[in-house]
Amino acid sequence: MQRRSRRPSRWTALVGTSLRALLARRIAVLSDHKRWAHETRAIQHQQLRQLLTKAQATEYGREHRFERMIAQRTDADLLRAFREGVRPADYEAFRAMMTRMREHAEPDVTWPGVVRDWAETSGTTGGQKYIPVSREMMKSNYRAALDIFAHASRMGVSLSRLFGGRILFLGGSTSLETNEHGIRTGDLSGLVTPLIRWPLSEVYSPGPDIALMSHWPSKIDAMAGLSVDQDLRGISGMASWSLVLFEKALELARERDASIKCLRDLWPNLELFIHGGVKYTPFDRRVRSVWSGSAEIDLPHRLEVYPASEGFIAMQDTAGDPGLRLNTDIGIFYEFIPLERIDDPNPEAFTCDAVERGQRYVVCMTTCAGLWRYVIGDVVEFDTIPPDGPARLRIVGRHRHFINAFGENLIVEEIESAVVAACEATGVTVGEFTAAPVYPGEGRAAGLELVVEWDAPEVLLGSFGEAFDRALREKNVDYRTKRTDGLGMAMPTISPVAPGMFHEWMASRGRLGGQNKCPRSANHREFVEGVLKISASGAMHAE
DSSP: OOOOOOOOOOTTHHHHHHHHHHTHHHHHHHHOHHHHHHHHHHHHHHHHHHHHHHHTTSHHHHHTTHHHHHTOSSHHHHHHHHHHHOOOBOHHHHHHHHHHHHHSOOOSSSSSSOOOEEEEEOOSSSSOEEEEOOHHHHHHHHHHHHHHHHHHHHTTOOHHHHTTSEEEEOOOOOOOEEOTTOOEEEOHHHHHGGGOOTTGGGTEESOHHHHHOOOHHHHHHHHHHHHTTSOEEEEESOHHHHHHHHHHHHHHHHHHOTTOOSHHHHOTTOOEEEEESSOSHHHHHHHHHHHHSSTTOOOSEEEEEEEETTEEEEEEOSTTOOOEEEOOSSSEEEEEEEGGGTTSSSOOOBOTTSOOTTOOEEEEEEETTSOOSEEEEEEEEEEEOTTSSSOEEEEEEETTBEEOSSSOOEEHHHHHHHHHHHHHHHTOOOOOEEEEEEOOBTTBOOEEEEEEEOOSOGGGHHHHHHHHHHHHHHHOHHHHHHHGGGSSOOOOEEEEEOTTHHHHHHHHTTOOSTTOOOOOBOSSSHHHHHHHHHHHHHHHHHO
């Protein structure tokens, strides 16, 4: 294997050039921040009216009297009628209807016609869920995908250069199950990948054979084996699984050529890393180090996205700004419920122009696939609120993923930020991690336990724990109060496990790869004890 140099672009660079021309008007619209600042409210109300009009003849639309809602002349009256007639609900409220639509192909239940495509998701709160992906939702996702390239272009990515090589999509299995009614069910990436046709198929990697694979370790090995010989210019995937691929590809490349030190040596033309699904900051230093050999040198361009099975919610529109712009004109109506009110019978909800900074909200969606005021469980905060600019938000956790065993009120974002701060303070790079309460017992005080993949010297565990504790105390007044003079909680316990233990644990639960994520926290000890059990088992086998 020869040391890589910058390869010339393939003929597919013309695809990128054509795409840039196709997106010229959209790029101009997305760049008009004044438009989004002043028209987002009207755009969102228009989305709602169109959705209600489309579904008024469905069983759900008739039951909830959609025709009376759309008869309201003003946007304010329309929204008021909608909220009076439909209460926010989670998947359980829709489960029976979804079953009829998916298993029996019943038409016109919550959305017109038969919904033939369904995304299967285990979710992070609750059991298995099947999310409808209508033809209109397919178009919505397609429009969002184009917006990714539009924003990338706005950030300085040359689409002709990007499409001059290969773009690797690190998704779940494209294998679909089809029932006797012709209803297809599978991973969301499996539903959309068949839409990739020539000439985009000339750019797409890893190709249909590898994409079909469902055994995740074998799939990673196959992707790595293929990609070391490709001129990768773009990569799309969750940061956690992308890192696994990066490290495997480097391992294979170094077996052929010992002079390859980092990904930049292997893929010198790599321009863009599209990532989402998990908070990026805990992976930032590791990605930089794998890419360049230095935690200070990042990839040329990164773009964070916020896709969900229910719809493509937001994406980064400004380089270096963690705020993700809400996709307000692709067939989805959004509301945001204050976190502290989410368990009320009919909680107050706000549109994206009526939220407040510093308030945590649970995302509630009305979609072009027949989900109405559907609570997806993600918790967000807003950085920009119209009319100050386009609506931009950050994901800060899940409303069922928190730690509050002793009044500490910790959320996922605070735990993730504290891990990042501890890494920066100690110079340590960690892998996956999760946190849980430590319940008091004989000889054991109440506290917090962080289980973390660790390959640094163990002598640094103490200073890492101190920095982690200090960051939490700085960010959360309730935690600080409980930690003051040992009032209620002891110093956090840092429990190191070997790299790869979290993925082994996820594999043992049947949740390895694809869109599955390692939970960052829980108000119970099931996750931490599961990982520690796998770790202890591995240690015994090693002996």
